[in-house]
Amino acid sequence: MSDFNKKNHWENIYNTKQLNEVSWYQPTPETSLQFIQKLKLSKDASIIDVGGGDSFLVDNLITLGYTNITVLDISENAIERAKKRLGENASKIAWVISDICDFEPSKKYALWHDRAAFHFLNQKQEIEKYAQTLQNSLAENGQLIIGTFSKSGPLKCSGIEITQYNPENLASVFKELNLIECQQIEHQTPFDTTQNFTFCRFSK
Ligand SMILES: C[S@@+](CC[C@H](N)C(=O)[O-])C[C@H]1O[C@@H](n2cnc3c(N)ncnc32)[C@H](O)[C@@H]1O
DSSP: OTTOOHHHHHHHHHHHSOGGGSTTOOSSOHHHHHHHHHHOOOTTOOEEEETOTTOTHHHHHHHTTOOOEEEEESOHHHHHHHHHHHGGGGGGEEEEESOGGGOOOSSOEEEEEEESSGGGOOSHHHHHHHHHHHHHHEEEEEEEEEEEEOTTSOSEETTEEOOOOOHHHHHHHTTTSEEEEEEEEEEEOTTSOEEEEEEEEEEO
16 A cells, blocks of 8 residues: 555545445435534634535535635545535635645634544554644634544445544544544445444544
8 A cells, every 4th residue: 555645546536436426425414413513613613624525514514604614625626526516605615625644724623523534544643643633723622523434334435444433442542632422323325335433522
């Protein structure tokens, strides 16, 4: 895997697969929205969706009235697809094309959301860098909502090995945060299969 280029990999995925031809497709990101709505954040709270791809989370956040949203993804193609779908609403979003491991946030976030992006980091130093960036950029009382494949979920996604998590090993990565709640979620893929996710919320 040493010559594996992750940016090229993701650009190619978003260049060749339609929205509903990928396992992570979700017409409504229900679990994320349930976790987020429980927080009762102010509508101008700063929210970042890390590895957001062309997920519908951002559409739903706009509809709910949130005004301070950032979407980060390694793939420019993914961001372009999301922008195109959103039309005029795209200008309401701060878009960042970056590997999360190279991201240097210029602001603090009240909410950091990540569904199915963090689990692609398999190297210890990348995982530590992610946790450090998160810690530095979460505001006081900031919240992390993270969804990863669980210990009974898949071992790979889009051909890449992932790291599986349960609440215990997530808590050991994000050890400077407080674990508030977790749920095991069965995600129904467009291919009539299921993938078991660990979804957790942490608070700073
Ligand atoms: C499985 S998809 C999930 C997309 C979206 N979060 C969702 O739930 O629909 C993983 C996303 O993470 C992005 N990604 C993978 N590795 C990344 C990295 N190191 N930095 C930033 N984004 C990354 C991919 O481009 C892709 O959009």
